[in-house]
Amino acid sequence: MAGSWGCPHETDDRCSKVNNLPCDPGMKGCVLHGRFVFANDEKNDRLRQKQARQPAAGTNAEDSSAAE
Helix, strand or coil, X not given: CCCCCCCCCEECCEECCCCCEECCCCCCCXXXXXXXXXXXXXXXXXXXXXXXXXXXXXXXXXXXXXXC
């Protein structure tokens, strides 16, 4: 049995959350925008920006002061 996902904001192929524009998962304003990686790389800009703001794993102020 194949699974599928349906957006609660999509009605008749239109997004009720984004000014009734044609539904395009990951478009700006979509609840999925910036939260998931898409095959269309243009939709991944926000995710890359979000990852760039997060500090690298394992680095914090205590680690740098202990090295001194």
